[in-house]
Amino acid sequence: MDQPDIGPSQGGRGEEQETRERILAAASQLMAKKGYKGATTRKISQLAGVNEVTIFRHFKNKEAILEELLKGIVDIRQQLENDLHGDFSELKQMLLRYARGYYQMLVERKEILMICMIEADNHPEVIKLFSSLPMTAVEVLSNKLQEFQDQGHLPKGDACAAALMFVSTFFYSFMAKYRVNLSLNFQEEQLFEDATNILMNGITGNTHSHR
């Protein structure tokens, strides 16, 4: 009664495996909004447009739905590293690609990420999956910057902090937009460029001190 069906079953033909997908989509959507407990099987079934019991024909129990959704987070290291391919002369383009790629990845997984964020303390298996995306992103970028530092292209310094700043920016924007529904008065593309410029300046500058 809150929301209409999630998908068009509209008939009775050819929705064989579709039911399972509808359930997953409904659960994902609801859990991302209401949390695991808030996404009751009744609400899931209503949103999916199926009978409540049908859920249990497709999944052993409610927890199994979550586990299935969690499989949607796969390791993204390789993909991120691809965006950083190139030598120092291309750093700026690489950073831009990286920003876009990372942000897009967050958006594509926004529901499962929200679920992880919400359920971090309730479902132990969630934590490691949850940390993988943001932390991997910091690591991959940090490693690349470190490499350039080692090659003398960048002044020695805080590659890790720089990577963290860069990644944080997009994660934060993502959270603001999709969790808090907050318009940051930012066009994403604009943010990618601005942040890239600031970071480029920040790490190629010459006024570093400490350590």
Next chain:
Amino acid sequence: MDQPDIGPSQGGRGEEQETRERILAAASQLMAKKGYKGATTRKISQLAGVNEVTIFRHFKNKEAILEELLKGIVDIRQQLENDLHGDFSELKQMLLRYARGYYQMLVERKEILMICMIEADNHPEVIKLFSSLPMTAVEVLSNKLQEFQDQGHLPKGDACAAALMFVSTFFYSFMAKYRVNLSLNFQEEQLFEDATNILMNGITGNTHSHR
């Protein structure tokens, strides 16, 4: 069974208000970990060391506990602005102060922030409160940077993006530490300095281009 009392009342006089505080503290702690629904009145009462019904002598219902907790988020604009007091020559010190002050504020409010994060979609009144802290922080810093740009101290540009990057960094670290229990291999103080340096370089550099 899981956790001991949050603090025994160990006396006998004037516990009226103390009981209320114990309930609030227990609820805050549990909701921050388990969410609103996960923090059952039974668990709250056990952690608070009071009878379950006692909760309802102090609060109309469970929702009222949350509302009370939300009052704990007050506007922090004034305090943040104080940390940015000074002229351009002190910018670096200002940024460091700002970073420390902002991060400390997050930590001091970590439970209620987690609750807001978790319940953003369930309790409408949460959203505006929740957005206040991070967004205010961006705004305040952005305004100050803009001011310096207007005064010619900083090249025209992306004050808002810069502020966002700076603030994001600490919010992200805060989330990683307190939500995901992820050690970022960062000492906070080190991060404050590194991020400040990078930002200083980033915004005072001379290679800006973008529109």
Next chain:
Amino acid sequence: MDQPDIGPSQGGRGEEQETRERILAAASQLMAKKGYKGATTRKISQLAGVNEVTIFRHFKNKEAILEELLKGIVDIRQQLENDLHGDFSELKQMLLRYARGYYQMLVERKEILMICMIEADNHPEVIKLFSSLPMTAVEVLSNKLQEFQDQGHLPKGDACAAALMFVSTFFYSFMAKYRVNLSLNFQEEQLFEDATNILMNGITGNTHSHR
């Protein structure tokens, strides 16, 4: 998962009736162990190695399976009486035959008997069927003993009590072995002989008193 198929159909022709038997066998086995409710159609189908729905092609509903099983209890009076054929000089041999025959009959019907025992109060039609075996056994023996008493071969007395004792002994042993899985430290054959001896002594003795 618990038990393998009750028997593969290993062929392809004429399994129609066989499927039905497999279902009956599985249901009998499960109901004897777990009771009517504990024998779910799913478990029955798994043990029978058929699809759950197939059950309902062969039986109107689950209750009909039980009814079919109950038909397996037929009157045994004739058979029991056959074991008691003979004159008084053969009493001991007759008793031995009777014991063996009765016990064997119990064992052959152990599953349906257990079902009756378990479901006595749930399925009204069960009770009369259930009582038929043990009570008939007492009656038939009692009649025979009475006959001998009337002929003067046995002292007047408690033919019915004697028959009850005799029959009880084997029913009790049967229950202990097949319901409680209790080894009574008895070989059945030994028990048949011992009980026969005791009964023979008991009813041919000369020290009777009671009214």
Next chain:
Amino acid sequence: MDQPDIGPSQGGRGEEQETRERILAAASQLMAKKGYKGATTRKISQLAGVNEVTIFRHFKNKEAILEELLKGIVDIRQQLENDLHGDFSELKQMLLRYARGYYQMLVERKEILMICMIEADNHPEVIKLFSSLPMTAVEVLSNKLQEFQDQGHLPKGDACAAALMFVSTFFYSFMAKYRVNLSLNFQEEQLFEDATNILMNGITGNTHSHR
């Protein structure tokens, strides 16, 4: 709607611990008739005249009710042995006492015994408790008879079989009456005396053979 309340709550005073007892009584009664699964918490609560949820304030879960009921079966060896106190001259009186005592014990525990009988295969802890009563009864009597045999009062022989016959008789009668609601055309007292006489004759007779 099937049965009225089990006990007179009729007011609201002084039924503090009584509620628990009412639930236990209702559960015992229903489980003895319908089995564990057949005794739904709803039916129990209705028969007990309490709200369904109240059951779970008094018992962790349904299984805990059964466990509590099972505690009602305590070791009866001592009591049975008391009934067999005396020397050989009193054997007949002892047997009578024993029959009465054993039968009374069965009747007093009739509900829990029926539950055990029904659930023997479903609840593993039931089996050992269940076997204790009947087997102990056989053992105790068998030991006493053996003792008399060793003292030369009784001919060497099948004390165990004799004990089994005796005990079986009453257990069988008990089952017939309380499980199958079958009138055996027996007054219990008459059966005690008849069975005692037959056993006395049976074991003191002189026509034993084998071993």
Next chain:
DNA sequence: AATGAATGAGAATTCATTCAT
């Protein structure tokens, strides 16, 4: 004739909340 998908009725259990003391 057999099966995979779907479902209504009902099961045990949890939870926030009220009542009486």
Next chain:
DNA sequence: TATGAATGAATTCTCATTCAT
């Protein structure tokens, strides 16, 4: 003021059974 007992509403899940293929 605080508490133990009680409860209605809702939740996850099971089961027998039907439908369409």
